[in-house]
Amino acid sequence: MSGRKQFDVTAALDQAMRVFWQRGYADASLDALASATGLGRGSLYGTFGGKDALFRKSLDRYASTYGAQYEQALASRPGEPVRAIEAFFEVVLARITDPSVPAGCLIAHSATQAPILKEESSAHVRALLDIQRVRVRAALADSAADPRVLDELTTYVVAVNQSLAVLSRAGASEAELRAVVGLTCTTVADTLARAAREEPARVGAAPHQSSGPGCT
Incomplete structure (x- = not known):
């Protein structure tokens, strides 16, 4: 065995994630990251590849930790899209109100700093938001609503989720x-119910709409 000090890479990554979560990318200095992880600057670069690479790894760590919970909640009520969305928000609220973790959401906080992020990191944040959209859209798919309506509802749910993170950081x-x-x-329940009522009428009206002068 060498005489080098051993450290837990996952534990160090968790601490770095908390720094980015609390301070945001801009204010997460190398000194703060080094202090939180217990690593010197040289070890930070040697282990994680620098601040930007560590930031993206922290985003992935956050997404894997909470994304799995979101996915489980959204898939927990097959055929019941409203109940699935309710379960999703229960997980969100549990995270937001957990006193053991920083306020808000690392992805939401990072999205607000997109203009100052390097392109690769900014794209990484957008990709993680897209994954959330895909999960929510899949949960809403068991509905008679028009796909356009479901797409709009998906955007709405994801937007509310991000706004909850901002409100919580503001002390709500x-x-x-x-x-x-x-x-x-x-709103989700009312929109889906209205869409379910309108869909039979729309389908029934289709043949009449397709006929016109000159049709046999």
């Missing part, structure tokens, strides 16, 4: 956040 109470979630779930 759990009651206020739950009020937003309640209204969001009601």
Whole structure:
């Protein structure tokens, strides 16, 4: 065995993730990252490849930790899209109100700093948001609503999720956040119910709309 000090790479990455989560990319200095991880600057570069690479690894660590929970919640109610969205937001609220982790959402916080991120890191943030969109859209797919309506609802749900993170960092109470979630779930349910009522009428009207002068 060599005399080099051994360290837990995953634990160091978790600490770096918290620094980016609390401070944002811009204010996560190398000194702060080194202090949190217990690594010198040279070890940070040698292990993770520099601040930008460490930032992207931290994003992936965050996404794998919470993304799995989101995916499980969204898939927990097959055939019940509204219940799936409710389950999704319960996971979101559990994270936001957990006093053991920083406020808000690392991805949401990073998205607000996109203009100052390097292109590769900015694209990484967008890709993680796209993954969330795909998960939410899949949960809404068990509906009679027009695909365009489902796409719009997906954007709405993802936007509300990101706004919850911003509100929580601004000091919004759990009651206020739950009020937003309640209204969001009601909007999703009402939109899907209206779409379900309108779809038979639209389908039934189609043959009549296709006939016209000169048709036999």
